[in-house]
Amino acid sequence: MNQLFIKSIALLCVGIGMINCTPQKEEVQRPNILFIMSDDHAYQAISAYGHGLNETPNIDRLADEGVIFTRATVTNSICAPSRAVLLTGKHSFVNGKVDNVQPFDWDQPNFPKLMQANGYQTAMIGKIHLDGIPQGFDFSMVLPGQGQYYNPDFLIEGKRVRKEGYCTEIITETTLDWLKNKRDPDKPFCVLYHQKAPHRNWLPAPKYVNLYDDKTFDPPANFFDDYEGRGTAAKEQEMQVDGHAQWGHDFKLIVDPSGDSTGFIRDLKRMNEEQRANWMAAYEDENQEFLNNMPEGKDLALWKFNRYIKDYLRTIKSVDDGVGEVLDYLDESGLAENTIVVYTSDQGFYLGEHGWFDKRFMYEESFRTPLLIRYPKEIKPGTEIDKLVQNLDFAPTFLDYAGIEAPESMQGESFRKLVAGETDEWRDAVYYTYYEYPSVHMVKRHYGVATDRYKLMHFYYDIDEWEMYDLETDPAEMKNIYGDPAYADVQKMLHQKLEELREYYGDSDELNDKYLKAYLEHRANR
Numbered sequence: 001m002n003q004l005f006i007k008s009i010a011l012l013c014v015g016i017g018m019i020n021c022t023p024q025k026e027e028v029q030r031p032n033i034l035f036i037m038s039d040d041h042a043y044q045a046i047s048a049y050g051h052g053l054n055e056t057p058n059i060d061r062l063a064d065e066g067v068i069f070t071r072a073t074v075t076n077s078i079c080a081p082s083r084a085v086l087l088t089g090k091h092s093f094v095n096g097k098v099d100n101v102q103p104f105d106w107d108q109p110n111f112p113k114l115m116q117a118n119g120y121q122t123a124m125i126g127k128i129h130l131d132g133i134p135q136g137f138d139f140s141m142v143l144p145g146q147g148q149y150y151n152p153d154f155l156i157e158g159k160r161v162r163k164e165g166y167c168t169e170i171i172t173e174t175t176l177d178w179l180k181n182k183r184d185p186d187k188p189f190c191v192l193y194h195q196k197a198p199h200r201n202w203l204p205a206p207k208y209v210n211l212y213d214d215k216t217f218d219p220p221a222n223f224f225d226d227y228e229g230r231g232t233a234a235k236e237q238e239m240q241v242d243g244h245a246q247w248g249h250d251f252k253l254i255v256d257p258s259g260d261s262t263g264f265i266r267d268l269k270r271m272n273e274e275q276r277a278n279w280m281a282a283y284e285d286e287n288q289e290f291l292n293n294m295p296e297g298k299d300l301a302l303w304k305f306n307r308y309i310k311d312y313l314r315t316i317k318s319v320d321d322g323v324g325e326v327l328d329y330l331d332e333s334g335l336a337e338n339t340i341v342v343y344t345s346d347q348g349f350y351l352g353e354h355g356w357f358d359k360r361f362m363y364e365e366s367f368r369t370p371l372l373i374r375y376p377k378e379i380k381p382g383t384e385i386d387k388l389v390q391n392l393d394f395a396p397t398f399l400d401y402a403g404i405e406a407p408e409s410m411q412g413e414s415f416r417k418l419v420a421g422e423t424d425e426w427r428d429a430v431y432y433t434y435y436e437y438p439s440v441h442m443v444k445r446h447y448g449v450a451t452d453r454y455k456l457m458h459f460y461y462d463i464d465e466w467e468m469y470d471l472e473t474d475p476a477e478m479k480n481i482y483g484d485p486a487y488a489d490v491q492k493m494l495h496q497k498l499e500e501l502r503e504y505y506g507d508s509d510e511l512n513d514k515y516l517k518a519y520l521e522h523r524a525n526r
């Protein structure tokens with residue numbers, strides 16, 4: 001029932017003195033959607049996932065009071081493509097945004113446009129990473145490109161404005177301000193509250209620069225991975241914490257061990273005096289101590305891991321605080337009951353697994369993404385779902401909750417009934433593609449299929465290699481079993497599934513060639 005119709009009934013009732021005939025609230029209220037997304041937030045760094053790394057009490061609330069997905073995945077583990085998939089409900093090779101560099105076509109249908117056209121008030125606040133003015137929103141305040149942690153510029157309705165303060169906090173404050181002061185109480189809302197944190201280069205908020213100072217973190221068991229038993233792609237990537245992360249940009253040294261200036265000064269220059277003094281007080285003694293007594297070999301790698309993970313987790317602390325603030329507001333304002341709150345990330349991230357930071361690969365840590373949803377009306381507290389849902393499913397799911405029919409052309413499926421416990425039927429395999437190569441971190445082009453237990457991937461372009469993993473016997477994906485006679489039947493089954501999915505979603509080698517050509521041309525013309 002649309003809002004106008006409801007209003008007319010209410011007016012009619014008042015008009016003829018039959019106030020009691022106002023329709024039941026329950027029947028007429030469409031749910032609000034608060035879609036919280038952070039950037040590069042590994043599920044390993046959410047305490048509800050049980051990895052024991054850090055505490056995220058506010059994000060955990062969503063798991064306690066709603067559902068946690070233990071095998072939510074993305075279709076393409078990189079920022080802008082992931083955002084294009086979630087907006088359009090279509091795979092990258094269909095919506096056209098296959099990598100971070102090629103343009104996104106805002107003119108195509110997306111779920112906020114459909115919600116807006118059906119009476120929702122919509123807003124987009126934070127990181128979007130898609131060029132051009134966002135379409136489908138009544139209000140938008142977005143970071144240009146990657147954005148800055150300190151005193152970031154924003155594009156407010158397309159106009160560039162610099163805001164003093166810390167990015168994560170500004171995005172939270174703006175979202176709260178929108179909810180409190182700009183929201184139309186007569187309309188359901190859909191807000192995309194999208195943090196930049198914990199994206200590289202992991203600059204913590206002023207108040208958290210000393211968090212974890214008294215702690216030493218142990219790296220994952222395969223931090224010192226030598227990539228034996230894996231293919232060329234794992235061996236030739238450039239995303240090792242001890243190897244590719246940089247002294248200045250990542251480890252925040254102003255001067256590197258050879259005495260050269262690192263360029264971190266640029267990050268410091270962006271800060272105001274107070275922010276800079278606070279920063280220097282937290283980092284500089286420690287940096288000097290490190291340079292004076294520099295560890296070597298594995299000890300140096302462990303120092304780097306600790307510097308990395310501490311800064312990464314510090315930025316997450318601010319993200320979690322923000323989630324707490326908006327959840328509190330929903331409680332205070334009485335909106336909690338009728339608001340679907342989603343927490344996710346644009347993809348997963350490596351927290352030292354295989355020795356890495358960053359994402360891109362179809363290996364679990366970056367293929368999976370955290371996903372937690374609270375909706376008291378339909379989702380039982382403490383629900384856990386291990387089914388293979390994907391970011392491809394967000395658009396059709398939100399539309400389903402809003403009572404809007406998803407266009408045929410959307411490729412995802414609504415998981416509304418699955419989370420409500422009304423059905424157990426779900427897909428048994430998902431399809432993945434990755435394109436951005438050659439590029440930063442040098443993760444080779446690949447595509448693949450995953451089931452609950454197995455994974456098959458094909459790395460192509462400058463190599464032609466297959467990899468296959470059994471997640472039950474090898475959850476850390478340390479041994480490529482492609483070609484192992486013991487798995488001949490599984491291999492055949494996975495090839496078949498892969499072909500089926502490529503056909504079902506409309507992917508092909510020809511499309512790979514097309515996107516490769518466009519990518520190389522785009523790079524050549526830059």
Ligand code: SGN
Pocket residue numbers: 039040078079080100129146199200201249358440441
């Ligand atoms: C930047 C980062 C990379 C990161 C890409 C993509 N380097 O280039 O480490 O992989 O973004 O990230 S940095 O020097 O700018 O920090 S994404 O999340 O936007 O896809």
Ligand code: CA
Pocket residue numbers: 039040078079346347
């Ligand atoms: Ca990202």
